[in-house]
Amino acid sequence: MKRALYFLPLLVFAVLAGYFYVGLGMDPRTLPNMLEGKPVPAFDLAPIKGRERGFANTDLLGQVTLVNVFGSWCIACQAEHPFLMRIKEAGWVPIYGIDWRERDPDAGPLWLRKWGDPYTVVGDDPKSHAAIAFGVTGAPETFLVDKQGVVRYKQVGPITPEVWEGTLWPLIQELRK
Amino acid sequence: MRRIAVLLLLALALWAPAAGAVEPAEKLADPALESRAREISQVLRCVVCQNQSIDDSNAELAHDMRLLVRERLVKGESNQQVIDYMVSRYGDFVLLKPPVKAKTYALWFGPLALFLIAVAVAVVFVRRRAAATAAAPAPLSDDERRRLDELMKGGDR
CATH class of the missing domain: 1.10.8.640 (Cytochrome C biogenesis protein)
Structure with a gap:
Protein backbone atom coordinates (compact mmCIF):
# COMPACT_ATOMS: atom_id res chain seq x y z
CA MET A 1 0.00 0.00 0.00
CA LYS A 2 2.75 2.42 1.00
CA ARG A 3 4.87 1.31 -1.91
CA ALA A 4 2.08 2.18 -4.29
CA LEU A 5 2.11 5.72 -2.90
CA TYR A 6 5.68 6.19 -4.11
CA PHE A 7 4.46 5.86 -7.68
CA LEU A 8 1.94 8.66 -7.29
CA PRO A 9 4.30 11.44 -8.47
CA LEU A 10 5.15 9.37 -11.52
CA LEU A 11 1.46 8.96 -12.25
CA VAL A 12 0.82 12.71 -11.86
CA PHE A 13 3.74 13.40 -14.16
CA ALA A 14 2.41 10.97 -16.77
CA VAL A 15 -1.03 12.59 -16.75
CA LEU A 16 0.44 16.09 -17.09
CA ALA A 17 2.82 14.96 -19.82
CA GLY A 18 -0.14 13.48 -21.68
CA TYR A 19 -2.01 16.79 -21.55
CA PHE A 20 1.02 18.77 -22.65
CA TYR A 21 1.73 16.37 -25.48
CA VAL A 22 -1.78 16.79 -26.85
CA GLY A 23 -1.54 20.55 -26.31
CA LEU A 24 1.66 20.76 -28.32
CA GLY A 25 -0.09 19.25 -31.31
CA MET A 26 -2.91 21.80 -31.26
CA ASP A 27 -2.77 24.89 -33.41
CA PRO A 28 -3.72 27.94 -31.34
CA ARG A 29 -4.48 29.83 -34.54
CA THR A 30 -7.46 27.69 -35.50
CA LEU A 31 -10.50 29.00 -33.74
CA PRO A 32 -13.59 26.89 -33.25
CA ASN A 33 -16.28 27.36 -35.87
CA MET A 34 -18.97 28.96 -33.72
CA LEU A 35 -21.42 28.97 -36.60
CA GLU A 36 -21.38 25.26 -37.35
CA GLY A 37 -24.95 24.00 -37.21
CA LYS A 38 -26.30 27.52 -36.89
CA PRO A 39 -28.05 29.65 -39.50
CA VAL A 40 -25.93 32.04 -41.50
CA PRO A 41 -25.86 35.43 -39.72
CA ALA A 42 -28.17 38.07 -41.12
CA PHE A 43 -26.43 40.49 -43.43
CA ASP A 44 -27.28 42.61 -46.43
CA LEU A 45 -24.21 43.76 -48.29
CA ALA A 46 -24.14 46.41 -50.97
CA PRO A 47 -22.90 45.41 -54.42
CA ILE A 48 -19.28 46.06 -55.26
CA LYS A 49 -18.65 49.13 -57.37
CA GLY A 50 -20.07 48.95 -60.88
CA ARG A 51 -22.53 46.13 -60.13
CA GLU A 52 -26.20 46.10 -59.32
CA ARG A 53 -26.78 43.03 -57.23
CA GLY A 54 -25.67 42.93 -53.63
CA PHE A 55 -25.51 39.90 -51.42
CA ALA A 56 -27.84 39.13 -48.50
CA ASN A 57 -28.07 36.03 -46.34
CA THR A 58 -31.52 35.28 -47.78
CA ASP A 59 -29.88 34.65 -51.19
CA LEU A 60 -28.49 31.42 -49.80
CA LEU A 61 -31.77 29.62 -49.15
CA GLY A 62 -32.88 26.66 -51.25
CA GLN A 63 -29.53 25.31 -52.42
CA VAL A 64 -26.18 24.14 -51.14
CA THR A 65 -23.69 26.99 -51.52
CA LEU A 66 -20.21 28.14 -50.66
CA VAL A 67 -19.63 31.58 -49.16
CA ASN A 68 -16.09 32.69 -49.87
CA VAL A 69 -14.48 35.61 -48.04
CA PHE A 70 -11.76 37.18 -50.17
CA GLY A 71 -9.99 40.44 -50.87
CA SER A 72 -7.87 41.81 -53.67
CA TRP A 73 -5.13 42.44 -51.07
CA CYS A 74 -5.02 38.81 -50.04
CA ILE A 75 -2.23 36.72 -51.55
CA ALA A 76 -3.66 33.37 -50.49
CA CYS A 77 -6.93 34.29 -52.24
CA GLN A 78 -5.03 34.67 -55.45
CA ALA A 79 -3.54 31.23 -54.95
CA GLU A 80 -7.01 29.84 -54.36
CA HIS A 81 -8.64 31.70 -57.23
CA PRO A 82 -7.88 29.32 -60.16
CA PHE A 83 -9.54 26.47 -58.32
CA LEU A 84 -12.64 28.58 -57.63
CA MET A 85 -12.78 29.25 -61.38
CA ARG A 86 -12.64 25.52 -61.98
CA ILE A 87 -15.56 24.96 -59.59
CA LYS A 88 -17.52 27.63 -61.42
CA GLU A 89 -16.71 26.29 -64.89
CA ALA A 90 -17.60 22.74 -63.91
CA GLY A 91 -20.79 23.98 -62.24
CA TRP A 92 -20.10 21.93 -59.10
CA VAL A 93 -21.55 24.39 -56.61
CA PRO A 94 -22.49 28.09 -56.68
CA ILE A 95 -19.98 30.32 -54.88
CA TYR A 96 -21.08 33.54 -53.25
CA GLY A 97 -18.40 36.12 -52.56
CA ILE A 98 -17.77 38.55 -49.74
CA ASP A 99 -15.25 41.14 -50.87
CA TRP A 100 -13.66 41.94 -47.55
CA ARG A 101 -11.96 45.15 -46.47
CA GLU A 102 -11.16 46.79 -49.77
CA ARG A 103 -9.59 50.16 -49.07
CA ASP A 104 -10.19 51.22 -52.62
CA PRO A 105 -13.73 50.46 -53.91
CA ASP A 106 -12.27 49.88 -57.37
CA ALA A 107 -9.81 47.25 -56.19
CA GLY A 108 -12.27 44.37 -55.89
CA PRO A 109 -13.98 44.79 -59.27
CA LEU A 110 -10.60 45.28 -60.92
CA TRP A 111 -9.25 42.10 -59.38
CA LEU A 112 -12.26 40.14 -60.60
CA ARG A 113 -11.94 41.57 -64.11
CA LYS A 114 -8.29 40.69 -64.21
CA TRP A 115 -8.45 37.14 -62.90
CA GLY A 116 -12.02 36.15 -63.67
CA ASP A 117 -15.15 36.10 -61.55
CA PRO A 118 -16.06 32.76 -59.97
CA TYR A 119 -18.93 34.22 -57.93
CA THR A 120 -22.70 34.14 -58.41
CA VAL A 121 -22.93 37.46 -56.58
CA VAL A 122 -20.43 39.50 -54.62
CA GLY A 123 -21.16 41.67 -51.60
CA ASP A 124 -18.94 44.51 -50.47
CA ASP A 125 -17.83 44.38 -46.83
CA PRO A 126 -15.45 47.30 -46.33
CA LYS A 127 -16.02 47.56 -42.56
CA SER A 128 -15.91 43.86 -41.69
CA HIS A 129 -19.54 43.71 -40.54
CA ALA A 130 -20.26 40.46 -42.33
CA ALA A 131 -16.75 39.14 -41.73
CA ILE A 132 -17.06 39.57 -37.95
CA ALA A 133 -20.59 38.15 -38.03
CA PHE A 134 -19.11 35.05 -39.67
CA GLY A 135 -16.25 34.95 -37.15
CA VAL A 136 -13.67 35.39 -39.89
CA THR A 137 -10.08 35.89 -38.75
CA GLY A 138 -8.35 36.02 -42.11
CA ALA A 139 -8.88 35.55 -45.82
CA PRO A 140 -9.61 33.32 -47.54
CA GLU A 141 -12.24 31.59 -45.46
CA THR A 142 -15.05 29.60 -47.00
CA PHE A 143 -18.32 28.50 -45.43
CA LEU A 144 -20.36 25.58 -46.68
CA VAL A 145 -24.05 26.39 -46.30
CA ASP A 146 -26.89 23.88 -46.69
CA LYS A 147 -30.29 24.35 -48.33
CA GLN A 148 -31.84 25.67 -45.11
CA GLY A 149 -29.14 28.32 -44.86
CA VAL A 150 -27.32 26.55 -42.02
CA VAL A 151 -23.52 26.68 -41.88
CA ARG A 152 -22.12 23.16 -42.08
CA TYR A 153 -18.39 23.63 -42.44
CA LYS A 154 -15.70 26.29 -42.35
CA GLN A 155 -12.59 26.06 -44.47
CA VAL A 156 -9.82 28.31 -43.16
CA GLY A 157 -7.28 29.04 -45.85
CA PRO A 158 -7.38 28.30 -49.55
CA ILE A 159 -9.56 25.58 -51.06
CA THR A 160 -7.03 23.26 -52.61
CA PRO A 161 -7.89 20.25 -54.81
CA GLU A 162 -7.11 18.08 -51.75
CA VAL A 163 -9.51 20.01 -49.51
CA TRP A 164 -12.13 19.88 -52.24
CA GLU A 165 -11.88 16.16 -52.88
CA GLY A 166 -11.26 15.11 -49.30
CA THR A 167 -13.72 17.32 -47.46
CA LEU A 168 -15.91 19.78 -49.34
CA TRP A 169 -17.17 17.70 -52.26
CA PRO A 170 -18.20 14.68 -50.09
CA LEU A 171 -19.97 17.06 -47.69
CA ILE A 172 -21.75 18.84 -50.53
CA GLN A 173 -23.00 15.55 -51.93
CA GLU A 174 -24.16 14.52 -48.47
CA LEU A 175 -26.05 17.81 -48.02
CA ARG A 176 -27.73 17.55 -51.43
CA LYS A 177 -29.41 14.26 -50.57
CA MET B 1 21.05 66.93 -10.21
CA PRO B 99 -14.59 32.47 -18.17
CA VAL B 100 -15.15 30.32 -15.08
CA LYS B 101 -17.23 27.34 -16.19
CA ALA B 102 -17.19 23.55 -15.90
CA LYS B 103 -14.72 23.21 -18.75
CA THR B 104 -12.23 25.62 -17.17
CA TYR B 105 -12.50 24.55 -13.51
CA ALA B 106 -9.18 22.70 -13.79
CA LEU B 107 -7.58 25.89 -15.04
CA TRP B 108 -9.02 28.15 -12.37
CA PHE B 109 -8.95 25.84 -9.35
CA GLY B 110 -6.22 23.34 -10.32
CA PRO B 111 -3.36 25.35 -8.81
CA LEU B 112 -5.28 25.86 -5.55
CA ALA B 113 -6.10 22.12 -5.42
CA LEU B 114 -2.44 21.22 -5.96
CA PHE B 115 -1.41 23.66 -3.25
CA LEU B 116 -3.90 22.17 -0.77
CA ILE B 117 -2.66 18.66 -1.55
CA ALA B 118 0.93 19.79 -1.02
CA VAL B 119 0.01 21.36 2.33
CA ALA B 120 -1.79 18.19 3.42
CA VAL B 121 1.20 16.02 2.48
CA ALA B 122 3.58 18.37 4.30
CA VAL B 123 1.42 18.39 7.45
CA VAL B 124 1.23 14.58 7.55
CA PHE B 125 4.98 14.28 6.96
CA VAL B 126 5.99 16.82 9.63
CA ARG B 127 3.59 15.34 12.21
CA ARG B 128 4.88 11.83 11.66
CA ARG B 129 8.47 12.93 12.03
CA ALA B 130 7.69 14.91 15.17
CA ALA B 131 5.94 11.87 16.64
CA ALA B 132 8.97 9.69 15.81
CA THR B 133 11.47 12.03 17.53
CA ALA B 134 9.22 12.75 20.50
CA ALA B 135 8.99 9.07 21.46
CA ALA B 136 11.78 8.49 23.99
CA PRO B 137 14.23 5.78 22.99
CA ALA B 138 13.93 2.52 24.96
CA PRO B 139 16.38 2.28 27.89
CA LEU B 140 19.53 0.18 27.32
CA SER B 141 19.35 -3.46 28.21
CA ASP B 142 21.99 -4.98 30.54
CA ASP B 143 23.72 -6.53 27.62
CA GLU B 144 23.95 -3.22 25.75
CA ARG B 145 25.25 -1.44 28.85
CA ARG B 146 28.03 -4.00 29.25
CA ARG B 147 29.07 -3.53 25.62
CA LEU B 148 29.02 0.22 25.96
CA ASP B 149 31.25 0.09 29.07
CA GLU B 150 33.69 -2.13 27.24
CA LEU B 151 33.86 0.26 24.31
CA MET B 152 34.40 3.23 26.59
CA LYS B 153 37.22 1.51 28.43
CA GLY B 154 39.05 0.47 25.33
CA GLY B 155 38.67 3.93 23.78
CA ASP B 156 42.31 5.03 24.34
CA ARG B 157 43.95 2.26 22.40
Whole structure:
Protein backbone atom coordinates (compact mmCIF):
# COMPACT_ATOMS: atom_id res chain seq x y z
CA MET A 1 0.00 0.00 0.00
CA LYS A 2 2.75 2.42 1.00
CA ARG A 3 4.87 1.31 -1.91
CA ALA A 4 2.08 2.18 -4.29
CA LEU A 5 2.11 5.72 -2.90
CA TYR A 6 5.68 6.19 -4.11
CA PHE A 7 4.46 5.86 -7.68
CA LEU A 8 1.94 8.66 -7.29
CA PRO A 9 4.30 11.44 -8.47
CA LEU A 10 5.15 9.37 -11.52
CA LEU A 11 1.46 8.96 -12.25
CA VAL A 12 0.82 12.71 -11.86
CA PHE A 13 3.74 13.40 -14.16
CA ALA A 14 2.41 10.97 -16.77
CA VAL A 15 -1.03 12.59 -16.75
CA LEU A 16 0.44 16.09 -17.09
CA ALA A 17 2.82 14.96 -19.82
CA GLY A 18 -0.14 13.48 -21.68
CA TYR A 19 -2.01 16.79 -21.55
CA PHE A 20 1.02 18.77 -22.65
CA TYR A 21 1.73 16.37 -25.48
CA VAL A 22 -1.78 16.79 -26.85
CA GLY A 23 -1.54 20.55 -26.31
CA LEU A 24 1.66 20.76 -28.32
CA GLY A 25 -0.09 19.25 -31.31
CA MET A 26 -2.91 21.80 -31.26
CA ASP A 27 -2.77 24.89 -33.41
CA PRO A 28 -3.72 27.94 -31.34
CA ARG A 29 -4.48 29.83 -34.54
CA THR A 30 -7.46 27.69 -35.50
CA LEU A 31 -10.50 29.00 -33.74
CA PRO A 32 -13.59 26.89 -33.25
CA ASN A 33 -16.28 27.36 -35.87
CA MET A 34 -18.97 28.96 -33.72
CA LEU A 35 -21.42 28.97 -36.60
CA GLU A 36 -21.38 25.26 -37.35
CA GLY A 37 -24.95 24.00 -37.21
CA LYS A 38 -26.30 27.52 -36.89
CA PRO A 39 -28.05 29.65 -39.50
CA VAL A 40 -25.93 32.04 -41.50
CA PRO A 41 -25.86 35.43 -39.72
CA ALA A 42 -28.17 38.07 -41.12
CA PHE A 43 -26.43 40.49 -43.43
CA ASP A 44 -27.28 42.61 -46.43
CA LEU A 45 -24.21 43.76 -48.29
CA ALA A 46 -24.14 46.41 -50.97
CA PRO A 47 -22.90 45.41 -54.42
CA ILE A 48 -19.28 46.06 -55.26
CA LYS A 49 -18.65 49.13 -57.37
CA GLY A 50 -20.07 48.95 -60.88
CA ARG A 51 -22.53 46.13 -60.13
CA GLU A 52 -26.20 46.10 -59.32
CA ARG A 53 -26.78 43.03 -57.23
CA GLY A 54 -25.67 42.93 -53.63
CA PHE A 55 -25.51 39.90 -51.42
CA ALA A 56 -27.84 39.13 -48.50
CA ASN A 57 -28.07 36.03 -46.34
CA THR A 58 -31.52 35.28 -47.78
CA ASP A 59 -29.88 34.65 -51.19
CA LEU A 60 -28.49 31.42 -49.80
CA LEU A 61 -31.77 29.62 -49.15
CA GLY A 62 -32.88 26.66 -51.25
CA GLN A 63 -29.53 25.31 -52.42
CA VAL A 64 -26.18 24.14 -51.14
CA THR A 65 -23.69 26.99 -51.52
CA LEU A 66 -20.21 28.14 -50.66
CA VAL A 67 -19.63 31.58 -49.16
CA ASN A 68 -16.09 32.69 -49.87
CA VAL A 69 -14.48 35.61 -48.04
CA PHE A 70 -11.76 37.18 -50.17
CA GLY A 71 -9.99 40.44 -50.87
CA SER A 72 -7.87 41.81 -53.67
CA TRP A 73 -5.13 42.44 -51.07
CA CYS A 74 -5.02 38.81 -50.04
CA ILE A 75 -2.23 36.72 -51.55
CA ALA A 76 -3.66 33.37 -50.49
CA CYS A 77 -6.93 34.29 -52.24
CA GLN A 78 -5.03 34.67 -55.45
CA ALA A 79 -3.54 31.23 -54.95
CA GLU A 80 -7.01 29.84 -54.36
CA HIS A 81 -8.64 31.70 -57.23
CA PRO A 82 -7.88 29.32 -60.16
CA PHE A 83 -9.54 26.47 -58.32
CA LEU A 84 -12.64 28.58 -57.63
CA MET A 85 -12.78 29.25 -61.38
CA ARG A 86 -12.64 25.52 -61.98
CA ILE A 87 -15.56 24.96 -59.59
CA LYS A 88 -17.52 27.63 -61.42
CA GLU A 89 -16.71 26.29 -64.89
CA ALA A 90 -17.60 22.74 -63.91
CA GLY A 91 -20.79 23.98 -62.24
CA TRP A 92 -20.10 21.93 -59.10
CA VAL A 93 -21.55 24.39 -56.61
CA PRO A 94 -22.49 28.09 -56.68
CA ILE A 95 -19.98 30.32 -54.88
CA TYR A 96 -21.08 33.54 -53.25
CA GLY A 97 -18.40 36.12 -52.56
CA ILE A 98 -17.77 38.55 -49.74
CA ASP A 99 -15.25 41.14 -50.87
CA TRP A 100 -13.66 41.94 -47.55
CA ARG A 101 -11.96 45.15 -46.47
CA GLU A 102 -11.16 46.79 -49.77
CA ARG A 103 -9.59 50.16 -49.07
CA ASP A 104 -10.19 51.22 -52.62
CA PRO A 105 -13.73 50.46 -53.91
CA ASP A 106 -12.27 49.88 -57.37
CA ALA A 107 -9.81 47.25 -56.19
CA GLY A 108 -12.27 44.37 -55.89
CA PRO A 109 -13.98 44.79 -59.27
CA LEU A 110 -10.60 45.28 -60.92
CA TRP A 111 -9.25 42.10 -59.38
CA LEU A 112 -12.26 40.14 -60.60
CA ARG A 113 -11.94 41.57 -64.11
CA LYS A 114 -8.29 40.69 -64.21
CA TRP A 115 -8.45 37.14 -62.90
CA GLY A 116 -12.02 36.15 -63.67
CA ASP A 117 -15.15 36.10 -61.55
CA PRO A 118 -16.06 32.76 -59.97
CA TYR A 119 -18.93 34.22 -57.93
CA THR A 120 -22.70 34.14 -58.41
CA VAL A 121 -22.93 37.46 -56.58
CA VAL A 122 -20.43 39.50 -54.62
CA GLY A 123 -21.16 41.67 -51.60
CA ASP A 124 -18.94 44.51 -50.47
CA ASP A 125 -17.83 44.38 -46.83
CA PRO A 126 -15.45 47.30 -46.33
CA LYS A 127 -16.02 47.56 -42.56
CA SER A 128 -15.91 43.86 -41.69
CA HIS A 129 -19.54 43.71 -40.54
CA ALA A 130 -20.26 40.46 -42.33
CA ALA A 131 -16.75 39.14 -41.73
CA ILE A 132 -17.06 39.57 -37.95
CA ALA A 133 -20.59 38.15 -38.03
CA PHE A 134 -19.11 35.05 -39.67
CA GLY A 135 -16.25 34.95 -37.15
CA VAL A 136 -13.67 35.39 -39.89
CA THR A 137 -10.08 35.89 -38.75
CA GLY A 138 -8.35 36.02 -42.11
CA ALA A 139 -8.88 35.55 -45.82
CA PRO A 140 -9.61 33.32 -47.54
CA GLU A 141 -12.24 31.59 -45.46
CA THR A 142 -15.05 29.60 -47.00
CA PHE A 143 -18.32 28.50 -45.43
CA LEU A 144 -20.36 25.58 -46.68
CA VAL A 145 -24.05 26.39 -46.30
CA ASP A 146 -26.89 23.88 -46.69
CA LYS A 147 -30.29 24.35 -48.33
CA GLN A 148 -31.84 25.67 -45.11
CA GLY A 149 -29.14 28.32 -44.86
CA VAL A 150 -27.32 26.55 -42.02
CA VAL A 151 -23.52 26.68 -41.88
CA ARG A 152 -22.12 23.16 -42.08
CA TYR A 153 -18.39 23.63 -42.44
CA LYS A 154 -15.70 26.29 -42.35
CA GLN A 155 -12.59 26.06 -44.47
CA VAL A 156 -9.82 28.31 -43.16
CA GLY A 157 -7.28 29.04 -45.85
CA PRO A 158 -7.38 28.30 -49.55
CA ILE A 159 -9.56 25.58 -51.06
CA THR A 160 -7.03 23.26 -52.61
CA PRO A 161 -7.89 20.25 -54.81
CA GLU A 162 -7.11 18.08 -51.75
CA VAL A 163 -9.51 20.01 -49.51
CA TRP A 164 -12.13 19.88 -52.24
CA GLU A 165 -11.88 16.16 -52.88
CA GLY A 166 -11.26 15.11 -49.30
CA THR A 167 -13.72 17.32 -47.46
CA LEU A 168 -15.91 19.78 -49.34
CA TRP A 169 -17.17 17.70 -52.26
CA PRO A 170 -18.20 14.68 -50.09
CA LEU A 171 -19.97 17.06 -47.69
CA ILE A 172 -21.75 18.84 -50.53
CA GLN A 173 -23.00 15.55 -51.93
CA GLU A 174 -24.16 14.52 -48.47
CA LEU A 175 -26.05 17.81 -48.02
CA ARG A 176 -27.73 17.55 -51.43
CA LYS A 177 -29.41 14.26 -50.57
CA MET B 1 21.05 66.93 -10.21
CA ARG B 2 20.39 66.73 -13.92
CA ARG B 3 20.51 62.97 -13.73
CA ILE B 4 17.79 62.97 -11.15
CA ALA B 5 15.69 65.25 -13.30
CA VAL B 6 16.09 62.91 -16.26
CA LEU B 7 15.15 59.93 -14.12
CA LEU B 8 12.07 61.75 -12.86
CA LEU B 9 11.07 62.59 -16.40
CA LEU B 10 11.52 58.97 -17.43
CA ALA B 11 9.41 57.81 -14.52
CA LEU B 12 6.72 60.28 -15.53
CA ALA B 13 6.84 59.02 -19.10
CA LEU B 14 6.30 55.46 -17.87
CA TRP B 15 3.38 56.61 -15.78
CA ALA B 16 1.44 57.95 -18.71
CA PRO B 17 -1.68 55.84 -19.15
CA ALA B 18 -1.51 53.48 -22.11
CA ALA B 19 -3.27 55.03 -25.04
CA GLY B 20 -3.79 51.75 -26.86
CA ALA B 21 -4.16 51.63 -30.60
CA VAL B 22 -7.36 53.68 -30.70
CA GLU B 23 -7.12 56.31 -33.39
CA PRO B 24 -8.61 59.76 -32.77
CA ALA B 25 -11.09 59.30 -35.61
CA GLU B 26 -12.49 56.17 -33.96
CA LYS B 27 -13.38 57.87 -30.70
CA LEU B 28 -16.97 58.55 -29.77
CA ALA B 29 -18.04 62.06 -28.94
CA ASP B 30 -19.71 60.93 -25.72
CA PRO B 31 -16.91 60.39 -23.17
CA ALA B 32 -18.99 57.97 -21.08
CA LEU B 33 -19.68 55.73 -24.07
CA GLU B 34 -16.08 56.03 -25.20
CA SER B 35 -14.77 54.89 -21.83
CA ARG B 36 -17.14 51.92 -21.91
CA ALA B 37 -15.87 51.11 -25.40
CA ARG B 38 -12.31 51.16 -24.06
CA GLU B 39 -13.28 48.88 -21.19
CA ILE B 40 -14.80 46.35 -23.58
CA SER B 41 -11.90 46.61 -26.01
CA GLN B 42 -9.47 45.74 -23.25
CA VAL B 43 -11.05 42.37 -22.51
CA LEU B 44 -11.46 41.31 -26.14
CA ARG B 45 -8.63 39.48 -27.83
CA CYS B 46 -7.44 40.47 -31.26
CA VAL B 47 -8.09 37.29 -33.23
CA VAL B 48 -5.37 38.06 -35.76
CA CYS B 49 -2.46 38.77 -33.42
CA GLN B 50 -3.94 36.73 -30.58
CA ASN B 51 -1.96 37.91 -27.57
CA GLN B 52 -3.07 41.51 -27.65
CA SER B 53 -6.40 43.05 -26.81
CA ILE B 54 -8.19 44.78 -29.66
CA ASP B 55 -7.54 47.98 -27.70
CA ASP B 56 -3.78 47.45 -28.09
CA SER B 57 -3.64 45.99 -31.54
CA ASN B 58 -2.96 47.81 -34.76
CA ALA B 59 -4.34 44.96 -36.86
CA GLU B 60 -7.01 46.01 -39.32
CA LEU B 61 -9.52 43.49 -38.03
CA ALA B 62 -8.97 44.80 -34.48
CA HIS B 63 -9.66 48.28 -35.80
CA ASP B 64 -12.93 47.10 -37.33
CA MET B 65 -13.85 45.26 -34.14
CA ARG B 66 -13.29 48.43 -32.12
CA LEU B 67 -15.57 50.30 -34.48
CA LEU B 68 -18.20 47.59 -34.21
CA VAL B 69 -18.01 47.72 -30.39
CA ARG B 70 -18.66 51.47 -30.55
CA GLU B 71 -21.44 51.09 -33.09
CA ARG B 72 -23.23 48.60 -30.86
CA LEU B 73 -22.82 50.81 -27.79
CA VAL B 74 -24.29 53.76 -29.65
CA LYS B 75 -27.24 51.53 -30.56
CA GLY B 76 -27.84 51.17 -26.83
CA GLU B 77 -26.42 47.74 -26.07
CA SER B 78 -24.93 47.01 -22.67
CA ASN B 79 -21.25 46.10 -22.25
CA GLN B 80 -22.21 42.48 -21.66
CA GLN B 81 -24.37 42.37 -24.79
CA VAL B 82 -21.48 43.61 -26.92
CA ILE B 83 -19.08 41.10 -25.38
CA ASP B 84 -21.63 38.30 -25.79
CA TYR B 85 -21.98 39.14 -29.47
CA MET B 86 -18.23 38.80 -30.00
CA VAL B 87 -18.18 35.52 -28.06
CA SER B 88 -21.03 34.19 -30.21
CA ARG B 89 -18.90 34.89 -33.29
CA TYR B 90 -15.42 33.87 -32.15
CA GLY B 91 -16.02 31.71 -29.08
CA ASP B 92 -14.55 32.08 -25.58
CA PHE B 93 -11.22 32.49 -27.30
CA VAL B 94 -12.01 36.13 -27.96
CA LEU B 95 -12.00 36.78 -24.21
CA LEU B 96 -8.52 37.47 -22.86
CA LYS B 97 -9.61 36.14 -19.48
CA PRO B 98 -11.08 32.65 -19.70
CA PRO B 99 -14.59 32.47 -18.17
CA VAL B 100 -15.15 30.32 -15.08
CA LYS B 101 -17.23 27.34 -16.19
CA ALA B 102 -17.19 23.55 -15.90
CA LYS B 103 -14.72 23.21 -18.75
CA THR B 104 -12.23 25.62 -17.17
CA TYR B 105 -12.50 24.55 -13.51
CA ALA B 106 -9.18 22.70 -13.79
CA LEU B 107 -7.58 25.89 -15.04
CA TRP B 108 -9.02 28.15 -12.37
CA PHE B 109 -8.95 25.84 -9.35
CA GLY B 110 -6.22 23.34 -10.32
CA PRO B 111 -3.36 25.35 -8.81
CA LEU B 112 -5.28 25.86 -5.55
CA ALA B 113 -6.10 22.12 -5.42
CA LEU B 114 -2.44 21.22 -5.96
CA PHE B 115 -1.41 23.66 -3.25
CA LEU B 116 -3.90 22.17 -0.77
CA ILE B 117 -2.66 18.66 -1.55
CA ALA B 118 0.93 19.79 -1.02
CA VAL B 119 0.01 21.36 2.33
CA ALA B 120 -1.79 18.19 3.42
CA VAL B 121 1.20 16.02 2.48
CA ALA B 122 3.58 18.37 4.30
CA VAL B 123 1.42 18.39 7.45
CA VAL B 124 1.23 14.58 7.55
CA PHE B 125 4.98 14.28 6.96
CA VAL B 126 5.99 16.82 9.63
CA ARG B 127 3.59 15.34 12.21
CA ARG B 128 4.88 11.83 11.66
CA ARG B 129 8.47 12.93 12.03
CA ALA B 130 7.69 14.91 15.17
CA ALA B 131 5.94 11.87 16.64
CA ALA B 132 8.97 9.69 15.81
CA THR B 133 11.47 12.03 17.53
CA ALA B 134 9.22 12.75 20.50
CA ALA B 135 8.99 9.07 21.46
CA ALA B 136 11.78 8.49 23.99
CA PRO B 137 14.23 5.78 22.99
CA ALA B 138 13.93 2.52 24.96
CA PRO B 139 16.38 2.28 27.89
CA LEU B 140 19.53 0.18 27.32
CA SER B 141 19.35 -3.46 28.21
CA ASP B 142 21.99 -4.98 30.54
CA ASP B 143 23.72 -6.53 27.62
CA GLU B 144 23.95 -3.22 25.75
CA ARG B 145 25.25 -1.44 28.85
CA ARG B 146 28.03 -4.00 29.25
CA ARG B 147 29.07 -3.53 25.62
CA LEU B 148 29.02 0.22 25.96
CA ASP B 149 31.25 0.09 29.07
CA GLU B 150 33.69 -2.13 27.24
CA LEU B 151 33.86 0.26 24.31
CA MET B 152 34.40 3.23 26.59
CA LYS B 153 37.22 1.51 28.43
CA GLY B 154 39.05 0.47 25.33
CA GLY B 155 38.67 3.93 23.78
CA ASP B 156 42.31 5.03 24.34
CA ARG B 157 43.95 2.26 22.40
